[in-house]
Amino acid sequence: MDNIKRKYSKKTISSFINYGIVIAFFLVLQILSVTGHLGSSMKGQLIPICSYIIMALSLNLVVGISGELSLGHAGFMSVGAFSGVVAASSLADAVPNGIIRLLIALMVGALFAGLAGMVIGIPVLRLQGDYLAIVTLAFGEIIKNVLNCLYVGADSKGLHFSLKDQQSLHMESSGKVILSGPMGALGITKLSTFFIGIVLIILVLFYIQNFVNSRPGRAIAAIRDNRIAAEACGIPVTKYKLMAFVTSAAMAGAAGALYALNYSTVVPKKFDFNTSILVLVFVVLGGIGNLRGSIIAATVLTILPELLREFQDYRMLVYAVVLILVMLITNNEKAMEYLRKTIKKLLKSKSEGRHTT
């Protein structure tokens, strides 16, 4: 009983609100989709929204909580996406159950992206300054180009890799090509489900929120606030920066696998610099270090281009204007105050209206 009575801190309450928002988001969309109120274009957006939310949350761990700039987050997504696809496709016969295969693919994606994060992080995070931004930017491009000429096939003997062309895979006639260079992954069995996407978001949220409010999370926040003082307090700076970065990369990898297994084909070009910047925009717009903001920004900005379809050619123009307006308003104390007041008034009048009827 004492545990229940324990006075929950503000942070804990805020964490639970975040879980609540995600679950409510799931329920509302699920009900809408079951009752047929959801258009097919929106339905197709559900899983991408989930993976973008995970991308934004994981990037927030690097940008907001650890205070480093990463400009190649789509690179990790790409690594996760293609390793996940290879895992899912090559295990098609061994593991007939789709859900289990998806979970394996997510884990493989996270593992490979985490490894890539470690390879980058170990040398770069020892440096101070903007090196991480430069190196991750390059990493994103390198990964894109490597995947552009990577051929992977599977036959009874196992996996075959080549950087040349399909013929040099030297597969048996029954072999199946999984990745074929610039054409990307073809013939993916769609495994991702909205439910798994939501579960993944909750896991990522659970991880980040608990991580931030524990010993290593405090150390990372300390390094962000003042590196020299953190060192003087005996905190191994590189170790903790690496911890945050690798975790973030692994999450991006899982998000990539979730994303790729939602489509029948995925090309390496999808995960280019623009995608990295898009995710960074989610984080900045949602508020650096603000997890709830990341979730909302990722959702709204993924849906927005769909909603703006009626503007046709001017769609991206309107999108840009909306971005600028949001930034202006959220950075303006008075505008925010006004917004809060109007929302409160609206809620009040609604609840009063309900009482009288």
Added chain:
Amino acid sequence: MSNKDIKLVQLPSPNFVPERDRDKPLMLEVSHLGIDFGGLTAVNEFNIGISPTEIAGLIGPNGAGKTTVFNLLTKVYEPTRGTILLDGKDTHGMNTIQVNQAGIARTFQNIRLFDKLTVEDNVKIGLHNSIKYHMPTGVFRLPKYWREEKKAHERALELLSIFDMQDMAGYIAGSLPYGAQRRLEIVRALATGPKLLLLDEPAAGMNPSETSELMENIEKIRDEFKIAILLIEHDMNLVMGVCESIAVLNFGEIIAKGTPAEIQNNPKVIEAYLGADEESSN
């Protein structure tokens, strides 16, 4: 060969310590310490010995190299020459983190708190290496997490109570008044469990009553934690009131060492602070 006739004798150590610590090994023994920045010699031939319970002062005019000495002791800069023995152990090859773990904690001249974190979290970061659990325990909130966090919370409040700051535990560190920020930095340094505490201008920006309170607290810290303290300070009331030994630095070299009374009357020190009496001699 007649070298069997040679007798070696122990030279008297060049260091002075308070009489009560006469038989104890030195907590900090620095010899021939120096650093060059390019062609500029910032600190040279710096020698000092601090006993385990001593409160020592390091004074000198602006730009004399006092903070550089602190940065050398904590390995923010790698010394060009000389040795630093902490509790008999050479800190050569250690970095700032390892030096802290070996037992040197410091505060900064320009306050370096974790501004966006709470007062309590600042202290808990000082306690980082004494909180014993790893990432998975923290993420999955295993019983050990709650146990260790509770212990850390209690310890943090206990440390804050030295300066009567336990009521401020929930405040954001950056929002504290200046004096409180300085005190919090000391608490955070103490939380790392040092054997030697380096205070860089602890009284800067404090009013006289805060300063006299600080003086009492420095002695209290020494007595309660049984640690050595080396402080840099420009407030002569504090230095003369609390330090047992004082070293005076000018242009990177020690020009005088001794008790407060000796330092006050040392002509070299007076010259360093007020300048040579050129006008009257001309």
